[in-house]
Amino acid sequence: MNIEPIERIVVFRALQLGDMLCAVxxxxxxxxxxxxxxxxLVGLPWAAGFVERYAHLLDELIIFPGASGFPEQEETDAHLPGFLRTMRERRFDLAIQLHGSGGLANDIIEGMGARFNAGFVEPTQPTRRGVFMPWPDELPEPARYTALMERLGIEAGDLGLEIPLTAHDQRECNALIHSCAIECERLVLVHPGAQLPSRRWPVERFGVVARALSDAGWQIAVTGSASEAALTARVLRGAGAHAIDLAGRTSLGALAALVARARLIVCNDTGLSHVAAAMRTPSVVIASGSDTRRWAPLDHARHRVLADWPACRPCAFRDCPYGHECALNVSVEAVLDAAFSQLQSTVAEEMFHYAHD
Incomplete structure (x- = not known):
């Protein structure tokens, strides 16, 4: 790409945490x-904390006001003309569309008026001026965006996720461990939430899994946002008296620090799965509805993904209209088998390293 000098770059990716981690x-x-x-970064309002955490990669958050066809926010074009006018006034050298496969996202990028544009196009979409490559549907999510970097002439071989932790994150995590009497050497985090109901394994099954792991001597902590408290409460009822409720009690940094110290994560195919991948903590991921080729962690040994594949998958629905077959066909026994296998592997790996230190 020969449009030097490049002094001002804007990246469009107005999505949630897991999506953002995959773009790192x-x-x-x-x-x-x-x-x-x-x-x-042109992103959602929540991403202010993301940009602050990744200050070594990003310098600024520009809040995307929403538009028709972008369901992460109110779907209105009311604020779009003013937003694009302001973006054109910024005179960016390069605008990169990392939001998705093309279409409306490319229209947003072109409306920003940068000297040069880059992104993706679907096979049925018209060509665009700049570097727009075919949407690489066969690649895992992180590799899709590094492929665009390579198309731009940028070396991008490292697909590893990362979450930088600060001293404040560690202090917050230590305080939580102390106040909740958490024993990290036997800690299993259970995370029943996901943004879409169609992506959630039945919550009562999480409770059964948590109880079985607790009965086997593992300490269970149930995580989730404050808005998921009703969901985590249902898991806690099934998990037994010793389970710890962490819903709404962790920032992203403290949660990532706790994930790094845990023995195992049991979760849906959601943001916490990507946190586990970033912190190199073993996990069991129950993937309901999602395209596991795209979203599953790349280390298949460290992260066990359980999924059933009815004809309706991958799913485009918020709420499943077909009886949620993909979730119901993943049994409690399958999840427990995977969980105990992961825990046994973790203990064996630690014993090996201890014997050879």
């Missing part, structure tokens, strides 16, 4: 290629 390898490559450039 591409952002890391972009920063290596342009260490002096000002790199702005």
């Amino acid at each position: 390898p591409a952002l890391r490559a972009l920063r290596r290629a342009y260490p002096q450039a000002h790199i702005a």
Whole structure:
């Protein structure tokens, strides 16, 4: 790509935590290629904390006001003209569409008026000016965006996720461990939530799994946001008296620090799965509805993904209209078998390293 000098870059990815974590390898490559450039993210309001945490990769958050066809926010074009006018006034050198396969997201990028645009196009979509590659549907999510970096002439071989932890994160995590009497050497985190109901394994089954692990001597802590308290409460009722309720009690940094110290994560195919991948903590992921080729963690040994594949998968629904077959066909026994196998492997690996230190 020969449009030097590149001093101002804008990246469009107005999505949630798990989606943003999957873009980190591409952002890391972009920063290596342009260490002096000002790199702005056009994202959702929550991403202010993300940009602060990834200050080594991003310099600024520009809040996307929403638009028709973007369901993460109110779908209205009321604020879009003013937003695009402001973006054109910024005179970016390069605008990169990392939001998805193309279409409306490319229209947003082109409306920003950068000197040069890059992104993806579906086979049925018209060509765009700039570097727009065919949407690589066969690749895992992180590799899709590093593929675009490579198309831009940027070396991007490292697909590893990362969550930088601060001293404050560690202090917050330590305080939580102390106040809740958490024993990290036998800690299993159970996370029953997911943004879409169609992506959730039945919550009562999480409770049964938690109880069985607790009866086997593992300490159970149930995680979730404050808005998921009703969901985590149902897991806790099944998990037994010794389970710990952490719903709404952890920031992203403290949760990531706790995930790093846990023995195992049991969760849906949601943001916490990507946190576990970033912190290199073994996990069992029950993937309901999602495209596991795209979203499953890349380390298949460290992260066990359980999924059933009825004809309606991958799912495009918020609420399943077909009886949620993909979730119901993943049994409690299958999840427990995977969980105990992961825990046994973790203990064996630790014993090996202890014997050879």
